[in-house]
Amino acid sequence: MSKTISKGMVVGFSYHLKNAQGETLDQSDEPLLYLHGWQNIIPGLEKELEGLVNGDSKNVTVPPEEGYGTYNEALIFQVPKTELPPEAELEVGMEFQTDTPEGRMILYLQEVRDAEVILNGNHPLAGETLHFDVTIKSIREATEEEKQHGHVHGPGGHHHH
Helix, strand or coil: CCCECCCCEEEEEEEEEECCCCCEEEEEEEEEEEECCCCCCCHHHHHHHCCCECCCEEEEEECHHHCCCCCCHHHEEEEEHHHCCCCCCCCCCCEEEEEECCEEEEEEEEEECCCEEEEECCCCCCCCCEEEEEEEEEEEECCHHHHHHCCCCCCCCCCCC
């Protein structure tokens, strides 16, 4: 009886991610492990992997609403450089964490100007329709501890520090 992907399974998959223009955004041949049913991966992808078995391949198209969200212009901030840590070596793409009334937010450095920087609270893939080419590499039952913690432990999984 081969296992199928369902809630409480630890799934390993390799993937190739492209945007709508066909450009490669990310890929991993080493299987990425996640705990199915705990929102460890974007909802649009998790939904499409449900019911697959080991060795299955699938092309999945994920709209922004089920991926990294739609693009929100209101999440773009001009911040004086004096507000950033002085030792930070400013590089486009680096992440800053900030606490907001809604909780912690990650801001990405979008542009460096003379006296200020532009920070963007949108995920770099916000607004993108994502095209995943996925191959299932492994499926196993999650341990009780993994289910309690809500993520995979061990090699390829989440590490506690």
